[in-house]
Amino acid sequence: MTDSRFKWESLVHTDAPAGSVLKAALFTTYDRADERLLAEHLLPLLLNLTREPDGDGAERQFFLLELDQRLKRLHDKVVVVSSTLREERLDPDVEETGAYGWIWRNIRHLTVGSQRKAVQHAKLWLLHWAAPDGEGEERLEIVVSSCNLTLAAFKGQLQSAWRACLPLHPQRAVSRLPGWGVLPAFLKELAASAGDGERFAAFEDLLARADCPDGVSFVASVPGTHSRQVLRRTPWGSAGLRAIAPRGKGTVHASILSPYIGSWTTDRLRRWCASFDGAPERMALVWIDKQHPWARRRRWLLPKTSLTALLEAKGKILRLWQEVDDPDLSDRFHEDHRHTDDRWSHAKVYGFQRGNSRRVLVTSANFSLAAWGSEAPNGDLTIENFELGVCLDRAVWPFDDLESFDDPRDAATVLQLPRQGAATITWAQAAWDGKRVCVDCRCEAGAPLDGAFQAGQKWISIGEWKAATGGRLRSAKVPWPVAEPSPSTVRLTSGAETVTVDIFDRRPPLERELSVPPEVDPNLAETLRDELLFEQYGGHAAPDSIAEEGEPNRKGRKPGEGSDEDDWIEGIDPDPETDDRDEAARQDSYAVPAFVLARRHLGVVDNWAEQVERVTSRRAADFERAWLRRDGELLCEAFKRQAVRDERRDAKADRTRSIGAKLAAEELALRLKHFPEG
């Protein structure tokens, strides 16, 4: 059952039961996704990271490695789809920070427009969750909102959203798909426009494993000109409003909250209203006055001509009041909405009422023709954007108490909307398979196109383009057979326009495995990875501080020279006093240091073996088994390296320290030899 009133919550949250594990995710956004938002906030939450992006000592290095490793496990299972075009003006708060560009090696970043011009404006998250401890139901979490994947959208804007976390049936059933209305078709269209159907198939399958909640309908727009026939089959854009409008007799009342209003005439308004049995005189637009901060900062935009058209058609304009002298009198979005909250509303909410029957639509669609479509006399509907919304029966419109402007001339308007940029490069993607960097893009036929990709500090020019589809689709393949530096981004330039494309790493898993984020010291990466792996399987917590290989200490000692308080090893500084051997070596302990250390290492092996046993007892766990096997191999190698480290550290002692790690490696090797096959 869906809750009918709007809640007040952060989007940085998940409804999945505690301990659930993310198996795949699809995010759509208008603006290019902000890597910092993903890397420092969303992904740590969704991937259950145990480290923080900021902290003293080795915390950040461990954070980066842990994030990188989790993303490698989800290689190509996290997909982000965005626009390359911009309809609204660029938010000045959007940051390009450059610190986390490497996440795109494993996250598939797609743009729409491979077939024709398209704007990706929908904001959809589909999260596939495995059950905690592998027991119970898997889940599909769906978020449909007005929120782009940028820090500015999360921090500086108030958004509307719908969130649901639904149990998944073990098997797909095609019969469930109609229950989702236009959503499966929307995904198919998005896939086609992104030029990558393969990536979306898994998400369509998830819809076939879940039941759409009662009373929920989806309304979507996809770019293109759609005939009446097509719209009868798949009601895109405003054609979809008829299905969600309350049934009955009489005119449907419509209420609109949207920060961006397109260019409307009275005729266009009538046609839009007619699509759901409404009329402009039964229409109300929630708007702000000229003194409102959102108007002064030009966040909310309403062309004067559109306001005139609305008023001429006898539509109403309701005032969202902000009282400067007494902020408590200002209109609020929710009872928990404080006047000190200085975010601006980016929410797009539509209310429909016929008699006592009410519906509310939360969507990405602004009130514009680009979003809803422009209807031709023959009934064809031309839509520019991908949009997606969710409509609920019996939901409560949150702005029932607003009053009309005393004088509509007080409403904030603009003479002209910012002009849309006419992009030359409308779609692009790039991947590296370990041998070649492959770049594909769509740009205007005959337009000049230059390209270069970055590998470390170098920029390598793309010399030759192959053209297809009348010269609009261009592709290039540039040899790049070396692993380091790996190629990171492609910069495409056509005239004054520049588009940056992240390069996806398509190498085989074993080749990808050893790459590290640029901020992680490559000399330390192996040791840090070993420590993380031990920790993951219940070993000692990885130490806080780092000392590195080959570092002469303050007296110029080399590894193994000296053994006083200041002793150190290459790799991680274990803080000698904290490890078991030293604990055991204390006068108040009878423990044998080598045994203590061996017990610790073998405990890691036991934990790994327990996981193997658990997985073996379950059916359909082939992927888990493969992953565990690989972890076992990595642990085996890690123990061998640990033995070497322990030996060096014990250079002057009795060399018993390394016994434990050697035993653990041998034990693992044996267990791997008898690893249960599926």
Added chain:
Amino acid sequence: MVDALAADCLGTALASIAGENAEEQRMKANVDVSMTPRFLFTAPWDPPVVRRGDALGLRALADQFAEALAPGLSNRVQDGRWVTILAWCLARSQEVFHARGGRSVQTRQEQSERYGWLRPLELMWVARTIALAGDWRDRSLAGRRRVRPWYEEDGRSTPRFGMSPEQFRAYRQTGMYGGYRLAFRKWPDMTVYRNGWTPGPATHRLAKWMDFKLGAARPSWPLHLGDDHDGSPVKRNPNLGLGDKHDWWLRHWTTFNAGGRHAEENTLPRLRADFAKLPEADILEPLVFGKDKHGNLRRKVALEIQKAAATDHFEVCNRLGDAFHSDATVKHLPRFTRLADAGMAAMDLIATAFDTKSSVALKDVAAGYGAADVCNELRSASDAWLKADAMQLRHVEQARRFASAITSRRPMECLRALLLHHEIHGGGLRWFVVRGGTVEARSRPQAGSSRYRFRLRSLCRLGAQCGVLRGMPAALRGDDEAEEDDMAEGGDD
């Protein structure tokens, strides 16, 4: 082939093996919110701020110098009083952790459980300071932006001291213990086996001192007698359940905001500009400046800085370079600090040119006031670095790369080279990038940049508080690198 779908449920079990205790998992799930399908408006989101600043990519090398001069310290270890307070927190929370069955702190999960009992005390002490000190804004109080409204406006009713789950989880790093834990791991006898968690003799001494000074604010059961004292909730109800640990502390330390005679002098964190000797200096001094090797080195460096009577940071570094010339690292300090400061001065010059604009022409920056002098100094500093003898320092290539990039004194070329170096080699966020002839703003620091420093302010303030130095050396009084966290904390107050 290993497939990503293998992430399945195995990861869950691993999360639980590796360190996610039940409370953290519940926190992530955010039990405050409904789980049914629903419409929502987004509540304000105030994420933990990642404050890493390393505009020139020299941080790792700068840390080498810092480690050579002030080992066992970090820039966040600023106030000896916080060491005393945290010692008390560690000792008090250890009793409860122990009563709850906690013994080992070796795995991530065990440490997480242990920290769960400590965190509420850190935050209650922040609240205590806000309650008792009118000038609390001038004291180092991590988390105060959330704790103040929790204490003063919300009647202490909001969960997690008013923090979001994300902020509460990150407090382990951003909080007071996160900043000072190095002291508990590195200084002698602070924690057992230097594990950073189990109080050692030195921590017990500090805790006992603080417990006595707390007076009316002291918890109802005596320190170290949790298991035996009749008034101890630990004794009465050793099975503490799985409830929220912060609720437990709030219920059982109800006098946390009580004042009393000399409460401010003896129990609160010191004002940032207060460099007076602490009343517990006799206990702290042997820990920070003891006879152990690192303590001895810290003392020598602090005294050398005092002797230098320098007027600025560069002079201090010069003096240290001379005094410790036999040290293979420190002897390069003057050249390094000159190079790093010159680079950061040029970065500041560009930042100043932006004012409120989102982009500026590079030629305008280059023609601006002071650009010629700044670039001249940057080139000279680069030359000086490159002419130095071969250095056997880890990360030395960072400085060599930077110095080699600056090939001209002419502001246009010099600034362009600096910007390219910043974009390619800078650590953390980019302040700005150069595109053609235009410099575009990205993530400029809002509270001004911090220079590369070497924990010298921390060292000298502790020296003054422990009575090792006569006072804070003038050259380091205004050196605010160490206050970076607090500035960011207080920025939105």
